[in-house]
Amino acid sequence: MRSSLLPRPLIPEIKLRQCDIWMNFCLYMYRSVCSSTRRFTLQRSSGTSTTPVFIRDRLSNGKRLCLTFYHLQLNLRLRVGVEDALSDVSIPITMLVNPAMRISELKDKINHDYGFHPSLQCWVIGKRIAKDADTLFSHNVTEDNYQAYLFIRSAQAANLSREQQKQEEEDRRLGGIIENIETFSLQARGTVEGARRKHPPVPIKQNPPKPPVKPKPVGWSCPQCTYVNKPTRPGCEMCSTDRPTNYKVPDLYQPDEDEILRLQQEELASLQYEQSIVEEREKNFYNLLEIDSQNLVSNTEELDCTICFCPVMPGEGATLRECLHSFCRECLKQTIVNCTDAEVQCPYRDDEYACAYTLQDREIKTLLSAEEYQKFEELRLSIAESRSENSYHCKTPDCGGWCIFEDDVNEFICDSCGEKNCLLCKAIHKDMNCKEYQDDLRIRAENDTAAKKTTEMLEMLVTNGEAMYCPKCKVIVQKKDGCDWICCLMCKTEICWVTKQARWGPLGNGDTSGGCRCRVNGVLCHPRCQNCH
Template identity: 45%
Template sequence: MALARQQASLRILLKESSYPTNEIRMKVGVEDATCSANITIRVHAHMSIGTLRQQVFQDYGFHPSVQRWIIGQCLCVDDRTIGSYGIRKDGDTAFLYLLSAKRANLSEQRCEEDKALVMLPPAPSLPDSSGTEEKRKYSTLPNMAPKKGWACAKCTYINKPTRPGCEMCSTDRPVEYVVPGSYQPDETELWRMQQEEKGILQYQQALEDERLQNLQQLLQLGGAPGPRWAAWPLSGGELRGPAGRPGPSRGGGSSGACWARDCLRQVVIYSQEPQVSCPFRDDTSPCSSKLQEREVRALVSAEEYKRFLERGLVAAERRTQNSYHCKTADCQGWCIYEDAVNEFRCPICWGLNCLLCKTLVQMGEAMHCPVCRIIVQKKDGCDWIRCTVCQTEICWVTKGPRWGPAGPGDTSGGCRCNVNGQRCHPHCQNCH
């Protein structure tokens, strides 16, 4: 009567003894925003929903805050037991929906802290006043060793250390995570890593096959003038460049006019540059098109093409600052020297060249070029020599340039030989 007068709220709880004591194999359908799976969990009818959440967290790594349990079309609350929702025998079904960590306001730090608390061993029970220890009348889960791996920031699933993405939601592995050095992958992981390596090798092989195929196609096109030059059925054989600006004169390249094959061949033969420009000229601007290497090879003979390549090497040597030409007579070998290299073994004549030659300079048998500073020598003849690298004309007896800054004929500088009929040096042997 007193409770009725106070209108106290009542809550009816069944004793654990009223529930079956046997273990129940409950079927659980797990689902999130991207995928689903079916698992079986061993429970007791008197287990609360809160305890069930902790069990799933400990066994599968899903934090309690992301779990939403649905049994018998009811959204479960933590205080009620599983049996109160109708789970009483093997095969009874429940549904577990997993929220994302962002939607559940779950941070990675909190997840790790709660996981560590779950993995801690239980504290020893304190005896009561009578000296007897109260026994727990419900089943408890054994402590499990912490799982090695990384927790997904989206679904909190614990993935294996070597997995690059989440197995559940495919989220990328955190950038700061490092696979432990002592970790030993299991058979499944080893098989997956082998498949990944096999896929990478297949991809690289496919790229290499494609490169080889492209190379073969280019080699097969080597004997043709190329798509930019189409043959016209005129006397002498003509080549025409791609359509561009029209013009009545015969041009080539992007000008769109045609040139006779012999004309282009002569341009290649007498060109002093490694890149042959289109000979077309008009009142506005010259054509900027260049003949490709395979087009040059198709225009000239093998001997002419060889000489064309040699001219390119000579131009490269002339334009390279730290180049050194082999001292052997009529040898075309040269190198690009560095400070740490003192000798150069010519790959053409196999002659050994000294890149320093300080003794020869001190004895007067060699000198430094006044422009590029390489070692030059005079074998015989007059005192006029030319640097093989920078092509500077040098006066051997004065060890300086023959002409002034303006080049040949400039007597404002250099040795000024034969100016006013006087030699540049008493021992001058005619430096022209």
């Protein structure tokens, strides 16, 4: 029989489907050696680790040819050390392999078992880098526990994209389906010998050619998930991570249709967002104008008044403009009526905080009646007069007129009663000049015993420390009992009794630039201080 028409060998010990790969390899070698054959036999010995295969034949010249291939124990244990660029040590794994397996088949097995794409794998066997077409047998892998090494490259170094991986998986899946169809297709009836004569030997399985490597996609790689995004995309399409700040879109880059559509949609969404912001700002502006036109802002939600603890329905209470604290209107009204200061402070208090904001004048005017507001204005004028250094009150009994004078003014004509007041003598002296009035006052003081005794008694109280002069208006004040904080009834100055000076500085309550400076840096103003507030 000619070598071009090799007969299908009879193998009583080994089934063809189990050893067709290495058998065809042996036939290929045999065919390369001899030009013609008459008869050959295939034997397989038993009891050896390497399973030698013998091919015997008689050549045309009468000489016998014997080829022995030490080959192919069906299952070998291959020890593999897996490494990558970031690992310091290799991870050992053990695989069951066949010496006839190609490196490409070994890569497919790793891809199937562990999910590493073949393009990411680099095999080193026997200090050589193995190629895809090599077999394990060509690298002397014929015994158990042979040591090999697998190096896993990064997807960026291997120029592997997710689209390419999906395409190869689909091609591999279709190839497996076609192979199964060819394997299990029906054959025509006939004897086995006839079938063997009609059908040629099974060819050596060839892996389909790999698709050409696609060019590296243009874009930026996500630092979180490594997905390659299009250059103009501001965030990762997969995990929404922001684009690296140092990335710049190439100057000659031309976006595709999908990208142009996305950019147009983003521009439209941005315009709509800006328009909504403008509309919201206009709406808020008109709401503020409407609220500002109201003298008193009503509460919009149900609340409990922190003063009387009564429930307040929406619209029945008031919200202060300065601090946004809300109370019932009656409590705010009583706070204003009972206030002894020119400014009404917000009544909100708790264990940790006291609000320092004040009520606006239009809020006070809305809460009070006309008569109550008039009395509050008079109180304000009285406090302003007492706190003014150059103020002078008309000496006419029950007259409310007063003024603030300057150094070059000596007389004050009251607008309320019309009397002429002498600013030098601090009195009204008709038909007398200043010298005549002061002489007359001295004579009357010497003859007025009661006035003299009163003056002596007050001076004794000041000398004994039972009374003091107000540091601002010089009126004599006295502490009856309690803490060391007192308030002058004339000028409303807060006074520290133990230090005999003002509690606060010139700016009023809270000003520690002057006054007794009690509790500044945790230090009391006097060792005997009994809480001057």
